[in-house]
Amino acid sequence: MKTKQCYWCSNRIPLAQVGIACADCAAKFADRKARVTVTAVVGSAWYPDCDPFFSMAFNPKRYRKPLRKFNALLRSDVVDGWHNEDSEDTLTARLDSVRWSGLHCMEVEVTCDQYADFKAQGYCYLEVF
Numbered sequence: 688m689k690t691k692q693c694y695w696c697s698n699r700i701p702l703a704q705v706g707i708a709c710a711d712c713a714a715k716f717a718d719r720k721a722r723v724t725v726t727a728v729v730g731s732a733w734y735p736d737c738d739p740f741f742s743m744a745f746n747p748k749r750y751r752k753p754l755r756k757f758n759a760l761l762r763s764d765v766v767d768g769w770h771n772e773d774s775e776d777t778l779t780a781r782l783d784s785v786r787w788s789g790l791h792c793m794e795v796e797v798t799c800d801q802y803a804d805f806k807a808q809g810y811c812y813l814e815v816f
């Protein structure tokens with residue numbers, strides 16, 4: 688019987704099966720908010736006196752040097768925010784005010800949907816509370 692690999696794990700499933708998950712993973716991820724633990728390179732950013740507004744997890748297998756991507760995504764997020772509000776700040780001042788954590792490798796929990804992004808594009812946005 689021809690088989691394909693489950694999208695989520697190393698199990699094999701019949702090629703003819705509709706869907707991309709084995710029975711185990713399908714059950715586990717039936718709840719799209721189910722959480723998976725991954726090893727990720729993580730960084731967050733915030734404005735002075737504020738909680739972080741931006742948090743990213745990079746798949747170290749896909750991104751050997753995630754810093755450039757982190758900076759590009761952060762910049763784009765800050766620029767979008769600045770455009771969407773009536774601020775007295777110049778864009779340069781806004782960008783200069785951003786503080787960040789540095790990048791650290793750690794275990795993080797991501798939702799099933801975030802994990803799909805993490806695997807497919809090599810990074811995902813983490814929920815910021």
Ligand SMILES: [Zn+2]
Nearest residue numbers: 693696709712
């Ligand atoms: Zn599976």
